[in-house]
Amino acid sequence: MTRYSALGLILLLNLSGCTQAAQDVRETRFLLGTLVEFTIHTKNKQTALEAISKAAQVMRQVENAFTIYGDVDNTVKQFNQADVGQAVRLAPEVDKLLLQSINIHQQSDGAFDPTLGILNKLWGFSGEHPVRQPPTDSQIRHALAQSGAQHIQKTGQGWVKDVQGLALDFGAIAKGYAIDQGIQVFKQYGFTQAIINAGGDMRILGKHGDKPWRIAIRHPRGSQPLGWLRVEHDTSIVTSGDYERFYIYQGQRYHHILNPETGKPAKKSQSVTVIAPTATLADAWSTALFVLGSEQGLMMLKGQEKLDVLWVNADASLSQTHDFPIRDLAHKTE
Numbered sequence: 607m608t609r610y611s612a613l614g615l616i617l618l619l620n621l622s623g624c625t626q627a628a629q630d631v632r633e634t635r636f637l638l639g640t641l642v643e644f645t646i647h648t649k650n651k652q653t654a655l656e657a658i659s660k661a662a663q664v665m666r667q668v669e670n671a672f673t674i675y676g677d678v679d680n681t682v683k684q685f686n687q688a689d690v691g692q693a694v695r696l697a698p699e700v701d702k703l704l705l706q707s708i709n710i711h712q713q714s715d716g717a718f719d720p721t722l723g724i725l726n727k728l729w730g731f732s733g734e735h736p737v738r739q740p741p742t743d744s745q746i747r748h749a750l751a752q753s754g755a756q757h758i759q760k761t762g763q764g765w766v767k768d769v770q771g772l773a774l775d776f777g778a779i780a781k782g783y784a785i786d787q788g789i790q791v792f793k794q795y796g797f798t799q800a801i802i803n804a805g806g807d808m809r810i811l812g813k814h815g816d817k818p819w820r821i822a823i824r825h826p827r828g829s830q831p832l833g834w835l836r837v838e839h840d841t842s843i844v845t846s847g848d849y850e851r852f853y854i855y856q857g858q859r860y861h862h863i864l865n866p867e868t869g870k871p872a873k874k875s876q877s878v879t880v881i882a883p884t885a886t887l888a889d890a891w892s893t894a895l896f897v898l899g900s901e902q903g904l905m906m907l908k909g910q911e912k913l914d915v916l917w918v919n920a921d922a923s924l925s926q927t928h929d930f931p932i933r934d935l936a937h938k939t940e
């Protein structure tokens with residue numbers, strides 16, 4: 607008996623000796639044009655740091671495969687430079703995300719369009735030398751003629767376009783896709799409590815210790831949060847806003863989310879937050895639902911249970927799907 611309890615005591619002492627409390631292991635990297643914060647809640651700091659490095663590396667590869675800016679070569683740029691009728695084989699993950707993008711294009715009545723490369727470059731919000739003045743109507747008409755998902759097709763030899771100059775742009779979905787790939791790495795390492803937050807767009811895993819993660823939703827005009835979410839399990843939260851990349855010209859706000867119908871910044875929303883099972887879906891739909899506005903968007907979402915959505919409308923009023931779990935909502939938007 608005494609021997610057993612002595613053994614038990616040694617075992618207990620040993621266990622408590624090597625058990626550290628779980629902590630937030632946190633690293634920040636500049637990726638996908640934004641600061642990306644990686645957090646893993648764990649007792650195993652060393653492995654967490656390794657997982658974060660690996661996730662950042664995988665996200666850098668995604669960025670390089672999809673970007674239409676900078677010096678890297680990729681299959682998206684090859685397609686963008688190709689002539690009418692010239693088939694281009696896209697890298698497998700690009701091919702797959704383009705098919706998903708076309709699907710969302712159709713489901714969103716064209717509000718999400720992955721072929722706005724020329725138009726986006728004309729407006730110039732994402733380039734290295736941002737433009738501060740809107741293009742002319744004739745420039746917009748010209749760029750619109752080189753846009754539209756109906757102008758691309760997948761053939762046995764690859765993707766082809768039927769208008770000269772048409773360019774793909776995954777700016778509204780690639781960040782979400784990259785977050786999902788980073789989270790896959792965390793899962794492979796066996797981590798169950800984590801967040802990847804790319805400039806306010808995020809996917810979370812599990813809880814923060816024994817409590818839900820507490821996530822602020824940015825107010826599109828104010829400095830205090832619009833409200834808070836308490837989330838747990840595996841879920842993604844993405845916001846598209848007219849405050850992220852914008853300028854004021856002659857008293858009017860011009861921003862980077864374009865209405866594919868007009869070729870101009872979409873006017874119905876200030877911001878849209880989407881909660882979805884993956885960051886890819888949340889990213890694409892936050893852009894689509896921003897363009898559509900709450901009235902059309904809510905009609906489109908009827909019977910769709912996968913997405914929870916909150917709009918700050920152009921007039922600063924709020925609209926939401928009925929399950930949107932916002933708490934501590936600021937009483938009034940400006």
Ligand code: ADP
Pocket residue numbers: 717718719720722726731732775776777778779781807845846847850851862863864865866889892893897
């Ligand atoms: P952010 O990149 O700030 O998170 P979004 O996810 O809403 O914002 O993506 C905006 C980017 O997507 C733009 O910079 C542009 O590259 C592209 N884009 C703009 N309008 C559309 C649209 N209607 N459909 C698809 N992509 C768009």
Ligand code: MG
Pocket residue numbers: 777778779846888889890891892893
């Ligand atoms: Mg988006």
